[in-house]
Amino acid sequence: DAKTTQPNSMESNEEEPVHLPCNHSTISGTDYIHWYRQLPSQGPEYVIHGLTSNVNNRMASLAIAEDRKSSTLILHRATLRDAAVYYCIRPDSGNTPLVFGKGTRLSVIA
Amino acid sequence: DADVTQTPRNRITKTGKRIMLECSQTKGHDRMYWYRQDPGLGLRLIYYSFDVKDINKGEISDGYSVSRQAQAKFSLSLESAIPNQTALYFCATSDTLAGETGELFFGEGSRLTVL
Numbered sequence: 001d002a003k004t005t006q007p008n009s010m011e012s013n014e015e016e017p018v019h020l021p022c023n024h025s026t027i028s029g030t031d032y033i034h035w036y037r038q039l040p041s042q043g044p045e046y047v048i049h050g051l052t053s054n055v056n057n058r059m060a061s062l063a064i065a066e067d068r069k070s071s072t073l074i075l076h077r078a079t080l081r082d083a084a085v086y087y088c089i090r091p092d093s094g095n096t097p098l099v100f101g102k103g104t105r106l107s108v109i110a
Numbered sequence: 111d112a113d114v115t116q117t118p119r120n121r122i123t124k125t126g127k128r129i130m131l132e133c134s135q136t137k138g139h140d141r142m143y144w145y146r147q148d149p150g151l152g153l154r155l156i157y158y159s160f161d162v163k164d165i166n167k168g169e170i171s172d173g174y175s176v177s178r179q180a181q182a183k184f185s186l187s188l189e190s191a192i193p194n195q196t197a198l199y200f201c202a203t204s205d206t207l208a209g210e211t212g213e214l215f216f217g218e219g220s221r222l223t224v225l
Binding site (some may be wrong): 026031032036040044045046049085088095096097098099100101102103107 | 143145146149151152153154155158168169198202206208210213214216217218219220
């Protein structure tokens with residue numbers, strides 16, 4: 001049970017921002033939210049993670065709702081190389097491995 | 111060299127054969143994992159190990175076994191392969207993050223076909 005809900009697929013135009021939503025309504029106060037992506041024919045790769053406040057890195061930004069029941073991964077300018085499956089993950093409970101759901105397949109149109 | 115190396119990258123075998131997939135890492139992480147990926151189903155956890163003396167079953171461990179030979183090595187075995195074990199297998203490692211699973215580093219995957 002992945003314990004997160006994401007849309008199956010999304011589409012974006014190249015060079016436009018993309019907002020990938022995720023619901024995690026049963027999250028506990030100490031669980032981090034993790035985002036990974038899987039490019040075609042590759043293993044998943046880390047994108048970003050956060051606990052309460054918004055986070056930024058060179059790949060993306062993570063906006064976490066004040067009640068922590070949802071979050072949004074923001075790609076500021078989508079490129080063709082951002083076409084991938086994006087996984088939003090929260091731990092099952094405490095100190096446990098990350099459980100991947102089906103993720104959101106992002107298509108980027110030139 | 112890759113931080114997480116899986117061998118073999120591709121393997122075709124027959125039903126009933128014993129298969130071992132090997133994983134080695136140079137990250138110095140204590141935690142290692144085996145995931146399986148089937149088309150349209152995301153990744154599912156098979157086994158994981160938080161240190162050399164620790165082995166735990168994941169959500170789909172039936173038909174698989176593992177061995178943690180050293181901090182850097184974690185192998186997955188199929189004692190008697192069956193066709194529905196045809197899948198893409200990923201090994202991963204991680205450190206800890208505030209006591210929880212930290213960033214995962216994945217290998218490039220091992221594609222197994224069981225005929």
